[in-house]
Amino acid sequence: MDKKKSAISKMVKEICIKDGKMQWEMHIIPVVKNALELAGKLKADMEVVEISAYLHDIARLKGIPEHHIAGSKMARDILAKLGYNMDFIEKVEYCVLNHGSSLMECKTLESKIVNSADSMAHMETPLWLIWIACVDKKMDFRQSFEWVEKKIENGWKKRFPLPEAREMARPKYEVAKALLDSTKGYLSGRN
Numbered sequence: 031m032d033k034k035k036s037a038i039s040k041m042v043k044e045i046c047i048k049d050g051k052m053q054w055e056m057h058i059i060p061v062v063k064n065a066l067e068l069a070g071k072l073k074a075d076m077e078v079v080e081i082s083a084y085l086h087d088i089a090r091l092k093g094i095p096e097h098h099i100a101g102s103k104m105a106r107d108i109l110a111k112l113g114y115n116m117d118f119i120e121k122v123e124y125c126v127l128n129h130g131s132s133l134m135e136c137k138t139l140e141s142k143i144v145n146s147a148d149s150m151a152h153m154e155t156p157l158w159l160i161w162i163a164c165v166d167k168k169m170d171f172r173q174s175f176e177w178v179e180k181k182i183e184n185g186w187k188k189r190f191p192l193p194e195a196r197e198m199a200r201p202k203y204e205v206a207k208a209l210l211d212s213t214k215g216y217l218s219g220r221n
Contacts, residue, residue, distance in 0.1 A: 034112045035081065041108070042084050045091045051165065053091060056158040057151055061086060064198070065147035071194055074139045078118065081109070082125035082144045102127035136191055146195035149185035153202040156182060156209060172217060179210050 046054035065083040069076050085108065089101035102123045109119045125144045128136050136142045152159060156178050163174035186203050190196040 034114065035077070035084075037112060038081060038084050038108065042088065042091070045088070049091065051162060052158065053087075056155045057087065058084065060151035060154050061144070061147045063147075064150040065143050068143045068147060068192070068195055068198065069140070071198075072139060072143065072192065074143055075121070078121045078125065078140045079143050082122045082129070082140065083147060085122065086126050086129040086144055086148060088126070098127055098130050139192075142191045143195070146190050146192060146199065149189040150195070150199045150202055152178075152185055153182055153199060153206045156206045175210070175213060175217065179214070182206050182210065 042058060043054050046052075046058060062080060062083040065079045066076065068074070069079040082105075085101065085105040087097060087101065088104050088108070089099075090097035094100040105126045106119055106123045109122060114122075121138070121140060124138060125141045128141045129144050129148050131145060136145050159178045159181065160171070160174045163169045163177045164171065167174070167177070169177060182203070186199070190199060
């Protein structure tokens with residue numbers, strides 16, 4: 031890992047560790063892993079994808095509302111301070127801005143990859159998301175469960191513009207869905 035990328039990774043990891051919610055391990059690392067795997071398969075710009083994956087939630091990690099908008103501006107500032115060129119900065123900024131967007135808003139291959147990788151990470155960590163909803167959003171278990179179920183369903187329906195991403199996500203989605211369906215059965219008294 032080069033010095034600039036290492037500095038970004040270290041900065042994001044330190045922010046995550048400070049909040050004590052395991053966001054580095056349970057969200058950022060899965061997004062980076064999935065994004066790099068997809069970028070390799072699709073011959074995308076690996077560096078844009080990797081840096082975007084590290085920075086995609088930078089504003090959310092700092093508790094800033096409208097995190098995709100604020101995060102894109104923060105990414106721009108961080109990358110400029112590290113000496114990245116403007117073309118690279120704009121590509122990362124676009125990925126961060128559109129990482130949680132509907133399919134129609136992602137115009138570049140790299141933004142589609144980061145968007146898909148973010149949703150895949152949710153499918154890999156539904157139990158952690160339920161905990162986050164209870165802790166951060168102050169929801170009770172049933173509300174948290176419903177929020178996660180909706181998040182995963184919306185991700186599956188709206189955030190896989192690339193067939194390769196959908197295929198890569200399918201087993202993750204099926205496992206998350208089975209876990210949530212089983213739990214839903216108990217919550218509703220069916221099991």
